[in-house]
Amino acid sequence: MSTTRDDRAKIKSPVRRGPWLVHADREIYRNPWIRITEHDVTHPTGAAGIYGVVHLQNLAVGCVPILDDGSVILVGQHRFPLDVYSWELPEGGGAFDDPQGSAERELKEETGYSAASWLPLVEMDLSNAVTDERAVGFLAWDLTEGMAEPDEAEELALRRVPFAEAFEMAMTGEIRDSFSQTMLMKTDILGRRGALPDKVAELLGYR
Numbered sequence: 400m401s402t403t404r405d406d407r408a409k410i411k412s413p414v415r416r417g418p419w420l421v422h423a424d425r426e427i428y429r430n431p432w433i434r435i436t437e438h439d440v441t442h443p444t445g446a447a448g449i450y451g452v453v454h455l456q457n458l459a460v461g462c463v464p465i466l467d468d469g470s471v472i473l474v475g476q477h478r479f480p481l482d483v484y485s486w487e488l489p490e491g492g493g494a495f496d497d498p499q500g501s502a503e504r505e506l507k508e509e510t511g512y513s514a515a516s517w518l519p520l521v522e523m524d525l526s527n528a529v530t531d532e533r534a535v536g537f538l539a540w541d542l543t544e545g546m547a548e549p550d551e552a553e554e555l556a557l558r559r560v561p562f563a564e565a566f567e568m569a570m571t572g573e574i575r576d577s578f579s580q581t582m583l584m585k586t587d588i589l590g591r592r593g594a595l596p597d598k599v600a601e602l603l604g605y606r
Contacts, residue, residue: 418443419450432456432492452531459525459534460502461490463562463582464512466542469602471565472510473574475556486558486568487576488583490536498535506539509555511547514539518596521585525577536582540599562586562603 413420420441428435438450464472471488478485489509493501499517507513518538525532549555560568562583568574569583589595590605600606 413441427451451529453529455492455530455532457492458495458498458501459490459532459578460493460498460505460536461488461534461578461582462502462506462514462517462537462539463488463520463586464506464510464514464542465538465540465562465599465602466559467602469604470559470561472512473558473560473565474509475558476554483575485576486574486579488536488565488579490534490576490578499537502535502537502539507545508548508550509553510557511545512542513545515541515543516596516598518599520589521581523578523581534578536578536585538586538596538599540596540602 413422415421421438422441423439424436426434426436433456434454436452436454438452440448440450442448466472473486474489475484475486477483489502489506491501491505491509493505499519503514503517516539519535520538521534521536523534523536525534547555547557565574566583566587569580574580574583586595586603590600590603593600593605595603595605597606
């Protein structure tokens with residue numbers, strides 16, 4: 400879908416968005432996963448300009464899946480936008496009104512594992528200068544192994560590593576995915592503060 404600048408929807412009176420003024424907007428692209436809008440704005444400084452925003456059609460969900468030996472499961476795949484191979488925690492897109500259910504589905508589809516125990520871990524904005532993408536991450540434990548059911552367009556590899564090794568991968572940049580880094584680092588911080596569930600703390604060596 401493409402439009403011209405004349406297709407822009409004019410706003411009768413400027414709409415205030417915090418310190419910004421929005422004078423007109425239009426949708427310039429849409430597919431099943433994203434849509435892009437462009438806005439005529441007055442910046443907080445008073446300068447006129449445009450602002451483009453990428454809107455994600457799904458909530459980003461993910462989890463730190465903890466096995467009974469204290470290891471975690473990483474998922475490897477080639478990421479098209481950056482043309483790099485990436486090791487990440489299980490994650491994907493889900494429903495805004497059911498983050499945990501969506502995370503459960505992603506864990507099952509990508510790894511085959513199901514978790515009996517779940518705990519909210521983190522909520523974050525992934526790239527708030529250009530997108531409105533939100534992410535919700537969980538701790539998942541008491542895992543049961545099953546058959547993975549990846550999407551037909553996905554070619555995934557699985558890797559089982561001790562939590563400490565996954566954390567070190569995030570620290571050194573071997574894991575570069577920001578959502579995975581945040582979930583691993585938040586887990587470590589909670590462990591050091593004594594704020595993890597007892598069983599998780601024991602599995603990961605924090606007590």
